[in-house]
Amino acid sequence: MTEQLNRIKERLKSKGYKLTPQRETTIRVLLQHEKDHLSAEEVFLLVKEQFPEIGMATVYRVLDLLTELHVVQKVNFGDGAARFDLRQANSPHLHHHLICTECGNVEEIMDDWLLPLEKRIEREYGFTVTDHRLDFQGICTECRVKERDKNKANNKCKAVS
């Protein structure tokens, strides 16, 4: 984790960007919430706890910067706000998402399924892949159970009335 932080600091410096307290705090927050998919506003609130003077605009600027440096990836799950996903250390593979359309929960899966496909795309389409994104929408286990129970209840009511 400190190692990751150093790696990122290095990358900032090597591109001529300064490591300001705002930037460092933002990076720390992102590392601490590696598993979440924070929106800009969520990042802002978390950073504000440690650095109350910061403004939204700065957070947006830092997030843009980190996107440019490939430290995070901007993703969009369809709820109005962009979210930011920390990228894996030395790996070219992003994780994929299982997005539940009932409860909005997002689960990550880390399997590495797409490399063969990327090779094929390079070959067949002449397209150099730098990134990919694979999301599945559907119903998670919990919601399927809930849904089933609800239906049962409804049927009971219908039977009574």
Added chain:
Amino acid sequence: MTEQLNRIKERLKSKGYKLTPQRETTIRVLLQHEKDHLSAEEVFLLVKEQFPEIGMATVYRVLDLLTELHVVQKVNFGDGAARFDLRQANSPHLHHHLICTECGNVEEIMDDWLLPLEKRIEREYGFTVTDHRLDFQGICTECRVKERDKNKANNKCKAVS
């Protein structure tokens, strides 16, 4: 194409929605631009040509409706605006996208690569997949050529100065 239109009309009716001129025109526009990935505003402008009184809000409402009916899918390529993709007739498979980060061009590929993965997700994660989305970002052939030429030019200049 008329066949598709009828299919969609049927689906509207079966869910108790009316087929108004606004809705029909919007659907026609979407069918005519099957290959594009129109934003709400682009749809609006195209519909307006045939139906000048229509308002943006109506277009948004129709697009929401069609999303709900699984006629289109809302996608987001990261350029701020949602785009709407006509879904394939009787096929559960969506197409995938090759998005060029240089010129913004979006190419579609229709291969059907993900069905085995979906099965595996159902089995291993207990997650019922209803939809998926697979996009690749990278550099398309044309941009790679341009990039190479530009670099050549730059190097020439450096050599001169």
Added chain:
DNA sequence: ATCCGTGCAAAGTGTTTGCAGCGTT
């Protein structure tokens, strides 16, 4: 002295909502 980075407020953009009016049923 210059330049980069910041905070604030204002502006911008894409999207949603409230509401009165209209046409069907």
Added chain:
DNA sequence: AACGCTGCAAACACTTTGCACGGAT
């Protein structure tokens, strides 16, 4: 008369921008 659908304008949510200030080089 009730209801679904519409157009308009206002509201909204997220993001970007202009600008003056401050700190580091």
